[in-house]
Amino acid sequence: MNIIDFGNAFFSDSAHWHGYDGIPQRFLEHLQYSLLALAIAAAIGLPVGLLTGHTGRGGNALAFIANAARALPSFGLLVLAVLLIGFGLLPVMIPLVVLAVPPILVTTYEAVRSLDPAPVDAARGMGMHESRILFQVEVPVALPLILSGLRSAAIQIVSTATIAAYVSLGGLGRYIIDGLYQRDYEKVVGGATLVAFLALLTLALFWAVARVAVSPGVRRR
């Protein structure tokens, strides 16, 4: 049997489509963890990145924080958090947020900072308030890059949220971990396929969002 056969066997078994261990349920759980982690990470990374990018200050401190956060191993943080806090959603959110904040933070900062200064100066010369400059000039022009930072964070969260299953939560990682211990390769291949599918779905979603949200004038460049 090769990987494709394993995958076929998994998806054609109707038992995998119903109930608490069914694909729809696990898919929703995975989506829920991912969205929550992305929302928290964006709530931290976006404002800080926008502010530091706008003022141009604190870039070195930011790079240092991002590097330090990147050095922390996700799986290690998860195990540590579970040992210290106990089981639950919180110990899973910690590594996912630590994972997702650096790309959002650094990309947002770089996106705003490396803008063409001419339109920003023009806006300031027209007497626009600093907050209006940020939200009506800088953010729209920097949006493609900001979105790409969010997108890479989202993809990493989606594929790393599988470790939630290691600490007895649900999500698509359930299939991979259970399959590993049950020596059931169908499950592992099925779970991996589903996670990869969700990651591709995320890519497509961000592409669509960029299509709608980015102003045509910015996109054409």
Add this chain to the structure above:
Amino acid sequence: MSRFFDIPSDLQHSWAGLIGLHMREALLPVAAGLLLALPIAQLCGRFRWLYPPVLGMTTVLYAVPSLAFFVVLIDYTGQTELTVMIPLALYSLVVLVPAIVDGVRSVPDETLAAATAMGFGPVRRYLQVQLPIAAPAIIAGLRVATASSISLVSVGALIGNQGALGNLLAAAQKYDRPELAVNAVLTMAVLAILCDALLVGLRVLLTPWMPRAGSRPKPAPRREGITPEGAVR
């Protein structure tokens, strides 16, 4: 805290031994990734139409979670170090290929023309002009790949003691000794920071014409798509 470095004997390694193992399992794949990425990036630079599909393929590979990758590979390579290293090498490709392609593309046409006019052949031009100018971008990619590789090796603990320092995490749970988990996380973080510092030092050595720290270099023009920052995990 007195038992901080007291490693359970079933790991069959001392703390220093685990560090050595961890570095080998993390850095060899990055080196292999670099060796693979250079020719791939060269091909992508030569044949422009090749770049989008290559980028798409590496992105799809990257979307497969490391744990799933390990488990699927067990069928072929067994519960060995190789099972951990193959996915890590593939992940580092995702970061390195765009970094090298963008770096090599960012070499100005005048520079290339000047090299050609001086009688440089294509190979010498690549080695002595294009690669050195692309070095900052390549090293930026290597930094991200190395950090994520060091972090991901620990997941190998789940496929049966192949996670080097990650095995300490499993042991921390098995023996209910949180200090081992603290030890593992801290050691991995310090290793990642040290490697990062070494790579930064390497960049300073390789590119003596670049401004040193303090005056930040102008940000390289970014492309829509995967930025080096884009593939941290």
